[in-house]
Amino acid sequence: MRLAELSRRSGVSAATIKYYLREGLLPPGERVTATQAEYGAEHLRRLRLVRALVQVGGVPVARAREVLRAVDDAGQDRHGRLGAAVWALPHGPEPEEDDPVTALARERAAELTARLGGSGHGEGQAEGPPHRMLVSALAALLRLGYPCELEQLLPYGELAARLAVHDLDVIERYEPGNAQVEAAVALTVLYEPVLLALRRLAHAAESERRYAAPERRPPAGPVSPAAGEAGR
Amino acid sequence: MRLAELSRRSGVSAATIKYYLREGLLPPGERVTATQAEYGAEHLRRLRLVRALVQVGGVPVARAREVLRAVDDAGQDRHGRLGAAVWALPHGPEPEEDDPVTALARERAAELTARLGGSGHGEGQAEGPPHRMLVSALAALLRLGYPCELEQLLPYGELAARLAVHDLDVIERYEPGNAQVEAAVALTVLYEPVLLALRRLAHAAESERRYAAPERRPPAGPVSPAAGEAGR
DNA sequence: ATGATTGGATAGTGTCACTCTCCAAGGAAT
DNA sequence: ATTCCTTGGAGAGTGACACTATCCAATCAT
Numbered sequence: 146m147r148l149a150e151l152s153r154r155s156g157v158s159a160a161t162i163k164y165y166l167r168e169g170l171l172p173p174g175e176r177v178t179a180t181q182a183e184y185g186a187e188h189l190r191r192l193r194l195v196r197a198l199v200q201v202g203g204v205p206v207a208r209a210r211e212v213l214r215a216v217d218d219a220g221q222d223r224h225g226r227l228g229a230a231v232w233a234l235p236h237g238p239e240p241e242e243d244d245p246v247t248a249l250a251r252e253r254a255a256e257l258t259a260r261l262g263g264s265g266h267g268e269g270q271a272e273g274p275p276h277r278m279l280v281s282a283l284a285a286l287l288r289l290g291y292p293c294e295l296e297q298l299l300p301y302g303e304l305a306a307r308l309a310v311h312d313l314d315v316i317e318r319y320e321p322g323n324a325q326v327e328a329a330v331a332l333t334v335l336y337e338p339v340l341l342a343l344r345r346l347a348h349a350a351e352s353e354r355r356y357a358a359p360e361r362r363p364p365a366g367p368v369s370p371a372a373g374e375a376g377r
Numbered sequence: 378m379r380l381a382e383l384s385r386r387s388g389v390s391a392a393t394i395k396y397y398l399r400e401g402l403l404p405p406g407e408r409v410t411a412t413q414a415e416y417g418a419e420h421l422r423r424l425r426l427v428r429a430l431v432q433v434g435g436v437p438v439a440r441a442r443e444v445l446r447a448v449d450d451a452g453q454d455r456h457g458r459l460g461a462a463v464w465a466l467p468h469g470p471e472p473e474e475d476d477p478v479t480a481l482a483r484e485r486a487a488e489l490t491a492r493l494g495g496s497g498h499g500e501g502q503a504e505g506p507p508h509r510m511l512v513s514a515l516a517a518l519l520r521l522g523y524p525c526e527l528e529q530l531l532p533y534g535e536l537a538a539r540l541a542v543h544d545l546d547v548i549e550r551y552e553p554g555n556a557q558v559e560a561a562v563a564l565t566v567l568y569e570p571v572l573l574a575l576r577r578l579a580h581a582a583e584s585e586r587r588y589a590a591p592e593r594r595p596p597a598g599p600v601s602p603a604a605g606e607a608g609r
Numbered sequence: 610a611t612g613a614t615t616g617g618a619t620a621g622t623g624t625c626a627c628t629c630t631c632c633a634a635g636g637a638a639t
Numbered sequence: 640a641t642t643c644c645t646t647g648g649a650g651a652g653t654g655a656c657a658c659t660a661t662c663c664a665a666t667c668a669t
Contacts, residue, residue: 148647156473160628163647168626174647180634181646190521197517199626200470203435206626224588231577237570238432258578275581279574285429286567289422291560300543301568302575304536309579311532313587328523333580335518336533337573338469342511343534344572345463346490347541348565349507355545356456380616392659395616400657406616412665413615431657438657 148174151184155192162192169210170195194331202334208235216326223321227329234334236278250283253293260295261302312336380406383416387424394424401442402427426563434566440467448558455553459561466566468510482515485525492527493534544568 152159165171171191174182195213198204204212215229240247254276286293312332319328384391397403403423406414427445430436436444447461472479486508518525544564551560 147645149645158628159647161626163649164627166647167649178635178646180648181636193521197521201514201517203469222588224584227584228581231581234577236574237435273578273581275574275577278570279578282433282567282570282574285433286563286571289425289429289563289567291563297543297547298571301540301572302579304540305572305575305579306583308533308536308576309583311529312580313583315529329580329584331518331521331523333577335514335521337576338510338514339518339530340533340537340572340576341569342468342507342514343537344540344569345466345507345565346505346511347534347537348544348561349460349463349505351538351541351545352456352459356454379614381614390659391616393657395618396658399617410615410666412617413667437655 146184146189147181148184151188151192154189155196157192157196165192165195165206168206170206170213194327197331198334201338204235204334208233212330216323216330223326223329226326227333230326230330231333232274234274236274237281240277240281240284244284246287247280247284250280250287250293253283253287253295253298254279256295257298257302260299261306308340378416378421379413380416383420383424386421387428389424389428397424397427397438400438402438402445426559429563430566433570436467436566440465444562448555448562455558455561458558462558462562463565464506466506468506469513472509472513472516476516478519479512479516482512482519482525485515485519485527485530486511488527489530489534492531493538540572 146154148159148162151157152162155162162171166173171188174184174188177183191213195209198209198212199206211233212230215226215233218226218229221229240250257279258276283293316325316329316332319325378386380391380394383389384394387394394403398405403420406416406420409415423445427441430441430444431438443465444462447458447465450458450461453461472482489511490508515525548557548561548564551557
């Protein structure tokens, strides 16, 4: 297919596809003549993955290129490729070095991963981007005066470990090879908004259960149309 | 204190503080003379919250203003204020209407919240920003060919519900009033990167447990310094 | 008195994800 | 064969965003 059809079938504007080609997020099509190129189903698939990463996952274009390069890297096994892909994901600001709060956050993160080590957490990942992400988030909480006690963090770690087992079970259902690494990246990135959205929905619901005045809640039975106002 | 001291104590440049004042993220200081203003401890605290939301939470400045306005809104109870604050959080692109995939995603989201309703999920939140965030993420997964079966989604929903209970328990430890609503916002937003970081760490660890060649793993005992390379 | 500091206003910077405009080569229709 | 349209590549331009730099007059410290 030509670029215009790729655009029609994906819903992405031709100009944007050209931009992705230029940025190396999409491999070039097969050159038919000096001025025309042919694109296949794999281009369509890749384009949809790029869109999902960039728009839904919020991955910057430059990072997405690194992630996809890792996915395509035939020189590594799936563990290595997945690791490299996750390694390239965005992870917020670098924690400020030479800051006592950062040092405390680092210590908390180390305690947490140590305590979770037995149940499958990455003690070997200290200093990878996810670890730095954890440290800078904990440092921000500490700076705001929240103690970030281990006892409060542990449930998060345990649930994350359980999610990881579940996710890899799901990934194993796809045929090994590129499809599996691609699935791993897609599920890692795209389930992040799913998880955050579900947590926010659950917060609202739990807050409503605990604090909303009873007369505001609809009586038992089908949800009333007015119930949507309760969370505002 | 003067603006310069506020800057020194928070680590935020004076120019940036002026920008936040202009944008209404920080209330103006108490005017001492025609050209000078005095700032208090509450300004410092608010400034740190703004920094955490913007830098760590990735909340755009314009959204942060809405979130903080909701936190300060004395006309509502804590449930209402928390709801309004979460309502104003960023939630990705709007799901494309008039799209069959979006329709299917909407249906899946409805099934999921219905199934979780009894255990504390927000059936009354249908059409709030978190719901839209869920729908557009599911739509992206469906477009990529991942079926998003209920069976795969349910564990996420159940864990999210458990996190919500845990989070509100933590929040209840703070004294009721502004501090509690502020804690709710801070914990909602700043635990998001914590959760994502822990999930990514757990993915890496679980992938290593399952797929890494045994000779790559350090033998039982203290973690070897080279173990940090394993995720690449 | 005088030099530094303060806070407000305005304009500028760098980044990012596109998006527009131009162009020559190629194909389709008559 | 000539005309017209489409194609894909390249470079510049756009708008949003989060600052950041420069001015300036009023005011404070010495």
